[in-house]
Amino acid sequence: MNKLKLRETVTGYLFILPNLIGIGVFTIFSLGFSFYISLTDWQLIGSIGGTSFVGIDNYTNVLRDDYFWTSLRNNLWFLLQIPVQTFLALILALLLNHLLATGKTLRIIYFLPHITNMVAVLMVWNMLFNPSKGPVNAILKAIGIDNPPMWHLDTFWAKPTLALFGVWGALGYYALIYAASLTGIPKDLYEAAEIDGANARQKFWRITFPLISPTTLFIVMVSTIGSFQQWSSIQVFTDGGPGSSTYVLGYFVYKYGFSYFRMGYASAAAWLLAIIIIGFTIVQWKLQKKWVHYG
Numbered sequence: 001m002n003k004l005k006l007r008e009t010v011t012g013y014l015f016i017l018p019n020l021i022g023i024g025v026f027t028i029f030s031l032g033f034s035f036y037i038s039l040t041d042w043q044l045i046g047s048i049g050g051t052s053f054v055g056i057d058n059y060t061n062v063l064r065d066d067y068f069w070t071s072l073r074n075n076l077w078f079l080l081q082i083p084v085q086t087f088l089a090l091i092l093a094l095l096l097n098h099l100l101a102t103g104k105t106l107r108i109i110y111f112l113p114h115i116t117n118m119v120a121v122l123m124v125w126n127m128l129f130n131p132s133k134g135p136v137n138a139i140l141k142a143i144g145i146d147n148p149p150m151w152h153l154d155t156f157w158a159k160p161t162l163a164l165f166g167v168w169g170a171l172g173y174y175a176l177i178y179a180a181s182l183t184g185i186p187k188d189l190y191e192a193a194e195i196d197g198a199n200a201r202q203k204f205w206r207i208t209f210p211l212i213s214p215t216t217l218f219i220v221m222v223s224t225i226g227s228f229q230q231w232s233s234i235q236v237f238t239d240g241g242p243g244s245s246t247y248v249l250g251y252f253v254y255k256y257g258f259s260y261f262r263m264g265y266a267s268a269a270a271w272l273l274a275i276i277i278i279g280f281t282i283v284q285w286k287l288q289k290k291w292v293h294y295g
Helices: 003-038 057-064 066-078 081-098 103-115 118-128 135-142 158-183 187-195 200-211 213-229 232-237 249-258 263-291
Strands: none
Touching: 003 263, 057 263, 066 158, 066 213, 066 249, 066 263, 081 103, 081 158, 081 213, 103 158, 118 158, 118 232, 158 213, 158 232, 187 200, 200 213, 213 249, 213 263, 232 249, 249 263
């Protein structure tokens, strides 16, 4: 290797060195350390030197924990919001693409929930859905509903209320992704379909839906991963309640790690959560061969 080639190689590595350090410290080391403490009884407020190796005991204890299985069931329930928000995002994207005059302004408005501070928004939602003083129940009473729901204070309505917030928060972001995908469909395909006598429904199912199916796969996979990772909205809005009706796996990990200070136990739960997410992702990737069309 001549000096010029060596200099170019060293210069290239120097450019990516900050990223390599970041990946090494915040990803590789963090994953390794998390797995290590999942095999110990390390307490967050204790010293690392005072911990003892417990092997897979944390994993077996997590799998015996009723709260873990309650959290998993609640997570599976929240997956029901994914088809709803995906369908609504597609409808919204179709409308935005047809509103040429106001489309750009509306896209900015619909994207705002995604970039707005979540805690601030949740505080507003908390006031909106306050059972006794909130405007939502005031409107329901005004139209004749004498006993409106208690929303996040009711074991039945708590999950639907959080799901409604999740759909509202993600709708604009996914609609913009769909809108970008729709603009990439060649118009001559629709023109050829019209010549062949295809109606709007046939053009959607024969052209639009197949060509945006990779985007749909992306949205479904990202939504699934995000659904399993959620905890901040539950922490602010319901704190896992009422009872354990909104306990999810992300909140389970947070609670044991930073409220009960059982960091080894929480890390074991986090790794089990990662395995569940990987499992769902693999299943979705395998199923995409049956309905996703590329090119």
